[in-house]
Every structure is written in structure tokens, then in C-alpha cells.
Amino acid sequence: MSLYEPAIATEVLRPGDEGYEDAARVFFATGRPAVVVRPRGADEVAVALAHAARRGLPVAVRSGGHSALGHGINDGGMVIDLQRLDAVEVLDRDERLVRVGGGATWGRVAAELAPYGWGLTAGDTNDVGVGGLTLGGGMGWMVRRHGLAIDNLVGARVVLADGRLVRASATDNPDLFWALRGGGGNFGVVVDLDFVAQPAPVVHFGTVTYRLDDAVQLVRGWRDAMRGAPDELSSTLALMPRIPDVPPTATVLLCYAGGDIPAVEVDAVVEPLFELGTVVRAEIARRGYAEILEDAQQLPPGLRMAARNVLVPELGDEVVGAIAELHATMPPKAIALRSLGGAFGRVPPEDTAFAHRDAEAMVLCGAVLPEAATETDVERAFEPWQAVAAHGTGTYLNFQGSATSADLAAAYPPATYARLVEVKRRFDPANVFALNHNIAP
Known part of the structure; x- marks a missing residue:
């Protein structure tokens, strides 16, 4: 089916069509x-936006479809699914300049870049979308070595609400380029992004699992180990949900992106992580990125995941204690602490719309609830979370499971938010792109 434009036959699915339910x-x-x-292509995006405007359809834009709040879908409107815009093209091999379609997945990108x-x-x-994750910042396994995805972004092409295709870079529409780096999908449909890739022929990746005897001691030890770690080492400490009659455990997932060095040198870097507590299992191996x-x-049928996160400038003993207390509450919760700093923290906060560069760590809390749980049920489950959130200075919107005005206020400092509003007024004054953590013009 098509949108009935004479020159373009965009793939279209409506209720009742094969493939619509998926x-x-x-x-x-x-x-x-x-x-x-x-x-x-960009021309078909423009046609779709014009069709939505004529019919008065609200628009949702989907990259990989992993928004915690389901922003890639709607009821009664148009969904612009970018999965066909998934090309990965090397533009300049000497400069490692790569163009990635807005609908590509990180697994596809990693596989295409591996031969280089x-x-x-x-x-x-693997299946998280490049466009959505990047526009929110983009944390990954080399965040301390090379920063966020947006810190390696040098350009993007965007279809605006009026159908115009514009380029955003340090020299072309620089305000838009600034806003795209952390401001989410508020400004247009990003059809492709230009990155400078990093040498990553191999990494050393693995897990260390501990018996969780003392959560406070374990978190403090991990914090201190990461404070002394080189930038090449990124890690996440996961406190697994407490299950009755099952000994509690915690796991450190780690990635050392320091090149193909001898295993004995890697051992010296990760050794402090083996001293955090009683190790019950460990596996670290040399692997391609x-x-x-x-x-x-996916969760089993009948369940839903709710999540909250906070960026903390310092993992002090008070917040560590609050994390341990939160982990002991019901319903059972998984808590992940992602180490930041390094290259992530050396970007001036005003350089991108992701401004919380002083964060030592991100604390993420997830709770599994019945699918029928109401928002009141979710808020009740996260009441103990407030003691942790009180120590933060911001949130990472890509992992945020609520979308209140307070969430936006936490995500952006006042000066950053005011600048984002000005960019929104210039590039999307009618707020066509509203199904996101929305910045109203």
C-alpha cells in the first residue's frame, strides 16, 4: 500500500494488514x-509527515522500539518506523567517519564495523536502535574510554515537521546539533547520523559474581575500585533481586577497552574487582567488540517492568546506605550502578544538551510488577526509591520509566532546558514531535 503520492510508494500498514499486529x-x-x-529515505519521511498533517494524526517516531515508556507507538496516530533506514556506510576510512541510518541497531553497527x-x-x-539511544546521550561499554555516543557524533541529517531536510553539525545549524546531543527526538526525524568510530579490534569482557553478604560493603568496594581504575575500564555493578530461599548475589559486568594486551596486564587492572567479596563465579575473555x-x-507474559534512574555526582556513604536499604524492600528490585567519569566527565557540560557530566555513577532501579499494575501501584513500589533519588542531580532519559514535569526538570538544568525550548521553537514550533520526553515550545 502507499500514501497515494504520485512519486513515492512508502510501505504502509493499517489495521487488518498482514504484519500490522507486530x-x-x-x-x-x-x-x-x-x-x-x-x-x-528522507523524501518518504517528508511524505509521511505531510500525510499526518493533512489527516491530523499525532506522530510517533520509532528507531528500535526500546523506549521504556513505549514512545515508539501510539493509539490512533501515525508511527514512522525507521527500520528500513538501517544502512551503515564508511564515508572516510582514514578519519574513521561512519554514516549510520537512524533505524539501524547497535548490533548491526558493531557487526559492520568489526572487519575494520x-x-x-x-x-x-543488539536490537536497540541507534537513533533513539544516541539522541538521549548513548551510554555503552566504552563510556569511560570514549564518552557517550553523542561525544563521537559529528553530524546528522534531520527531516523537520515541514518536510525540509537539514543537516546539523558544528557548522550547519549548530544549535540544532547541540540539541540533538541529549535533547531526544523533539526536533525532527533523524534519518542518519555521522560518527567518528574508535579503534576497538578486541576488548576484554566478562562478569564477576559475588555472594551478597553485605550490600553496603560491596558497593563501597566497587566504588573505590572504579575510582582508581583507568579510563579503559568500564563496569556495572548489578544487585540481583532478592528471592526467598535463594542466596542473594551481585555481579560486576566489565569491559576493558585497552587494546589487545597480554592477559596478565588485564588481570592487574581488574584484580581490585576480585577483592570486593566472596567470588562464586568469574569469566573474563578476549572478545571482539x-x-x-x-x-x-522479554519479560514473561503477564508482567511489566518499571524503572527509575538517577545520576549521582558522588557515591558517598549516605547514598550507598540508601541503595542497600532500597534493595531490601519489596517488591523485589534489581539495582544497577554504572560507572561513569573518565572521558564522559571531561566534556564541558554546556557543550551538549546532556549536561550532567559531573556524575560519578548512574543508579538504575527496576521492579517487575503485574501487567495490570496501575501507575499508583508503580509509584507505591518506588516509594523507597526517593531516598536514593534525593542524592542525584539528574536523570538519564533513555532509562527513565516515568515522564512527569519533575522528570524533565531533573534531566536538564534550567539553563539547558531554556536553550532547548528556544531550539524547539525554531525547528518544531507546532510540537509535531511530542511523543517523547517532551520539551514544549
Whole structure:
């Protein structure tokens, strides 16, 4: 089917069409859009936006469909699904300049760059979309070595609400380029992004699992070990949900991106992590960067995941104690602490719309609830979270499971938010792109 434009026959799915039911589902939500379109280029994106404007259809833009709030779907509107815009093209081999379609996944990017011995620092899972994750910042396994995905972004092409295709870079529409780096999908449909890839022929990746005897002691030890670690080492400490009659455990997932060095040198770097507590299992191996990305795991039917996160400038003893207390509450919660600093922290906060560069760590909390749980049930489950959140200075919107005005206020300092509003007024004054962590013009 088409949108009935004479020159363009965009792939279109409507209720009743084969494939529609799958197209109406994203990782965390199911909707009932009036139409799902899958453009193959900027011109077809423009046609889709014009069609939505004529019919008065709200627009959702989907990259990989992993928004925690289901922003890649809607009811009764148009979904612009970018999955056909998934090309990965090397523009300049000497400069390691790579153009990535807005609908590509991180697994595809990693596989395409592997023959060159390159990698891009974002995406923990294969099927997460490049466009969505990048626009929110983009944390990955080399965040301390090479910063966020946006720190390696040098340009993007964007279809605006009026159908114009514009380029954003340090020299072309620099305000838009600034806003794209952390401001989310508020400004247009990003059809492709230009990155400078990093040499990453191999990394040393693995896990260390501990018996969780004392959560406070373990978190403090991990914090101190990462404070002394080189930038090449990134890690996440995961406190697994407490399950009755099952001994509690915690796991450090780590990636050393220091090149293909002898194993004995890697051992010296990660040794402090083996001293955090009683190790029950460990596996660290030399692997290609493309091999460390995993497939996202769906929850069993009847359950839903709710999540909150906070960026903390310092993992002081008070916040560590609050994390330990939170982990002991019901319903069972998984808590992940992602180490930051390094290259992530050396970017001036005003350089990108992601401004919280002083964060030592991100604390992420997830709770599994019945699918029928109401928002009141979710808020009740996260009441103990407030004691942790009180120590933060911001949130990482890509992992945020709520979208209140308070969440936006936490995500952007006042000066950053005011600047984003000005860019929004210039490039999307009618707020066509509103299904996101929305910055109203």
C-alpha cells in the first residue's frame, strides 16, 4: 500500500494488514496506530509527515522500539518506523567517519564495523536502535574510554515537521546539533547520523559474581575500585533481586577497552574487582567488540517492568546506605550502578544538551510488577526509591520509566532546558514531535 503520492510508494500498514499486529508492538508497550509507515529515505519521511498533517494524526517516531515508556507507538496516530533506514556506510576510512541510518541497531553497527577493527561506544544490546539511544546521550561499554555516543557524533541529517531536510553539525545549524546531543527526538526525524568510530579490534569482557553478604560493603568496594581504575575500564555493578530461599548475589559486568594486551596486564587492572567479596563465579575473555552485545530479554507474559534512574555526582556513604536499604524492600528490585567519569566527565557540560557530566555513577532501579499494575501501584513500589533519588542531580532519559514535569526538570538544568525550548521553537514550533520526553515550545 502507499500514501497515494504520485512519486513515492512508502510501505504502509493499517489495521487488518498482514504484519500490522507486530508493527503495533514495541518492547515495552502495545498500541493501536491508525497507520505504520516504513520510509526508505528522507523524501518518504517528508511524505509521511505531510500525510499526518493533512489527516491530523499525532506522530510517533520509532528507531528500535526500546523506549521504556513505549514512545515508539501510539493509539490512533501515525508511527514512522525507521527500520528500513538501517544502512551503515564508511564515508572516510582514514578519519574513521561512519554514516549510520537512524533505524539501524547497535548490533548491526558493531557487526559492520568489526572487519575494520572499529567500534562505537554505545548500546549494550543488539536490537536497540541507534537513533533513539544516541539522541538521549548513548551510554555503552566504552563510556569511560570514549564518552557517550553523542561525544563521537559529528553530524546528522534531520527531516523537520515541514518536510525540509537539514543537516546539523558544528557548522550547519549548530544549535540544532547541540540539541540533538541529549535533547531526544523533539526536533525532527533523524534519518542518519555521522560518527567518528574508535579503534576497538578486541576488548576484554566478562562478569564477576559475588555472594551478597553485605550490600553496603560491596558497593563501597566497587566504588573505590572504579575510582582508581583507568579510563579503559568500564563496569556495572548489578544487585540481583532478592528471592526467598535463594542466596542473594551481585555481579560486576566489565569491559576493558585497552587494546589487545597480554592477559596478565588485564588481570592487574581488574584484580581490585576480585577483592570486593566472596567470588562464586568469574569469566573474563578476549572478545571482539561486536560479540559482547546481547539480545534484550522479554519479560514473561503477564508482567511489566518499571524503572527509575538517577545520576549521582558522588557515591558517598549516605547514598550507598540508601541503595542497600532500597534493595531490601519489596517488591523485589534489581539495582544497577554504572560507572561513569573518565572521558564522559571531561566534556564541558554546556557543550551538549546532556549536561550532567559531573556524575560519578548512574543508579538504575527496576521492579517487575503485574501487567495490570496501575501507575499508583508503580509509584507505591518506588516509594523507597526517593531516598536514593534525593542524592542525584539528574536523570538519564533513555532509562527513565516515568515522564512527569519533575522528570524533565531533573534531566536538564534550567539553563539547558531554556536553550532547548528556544531550539524547539525554531525547528518544531507546532510540537509535531511530542511523543517523547517532551520539551514544549
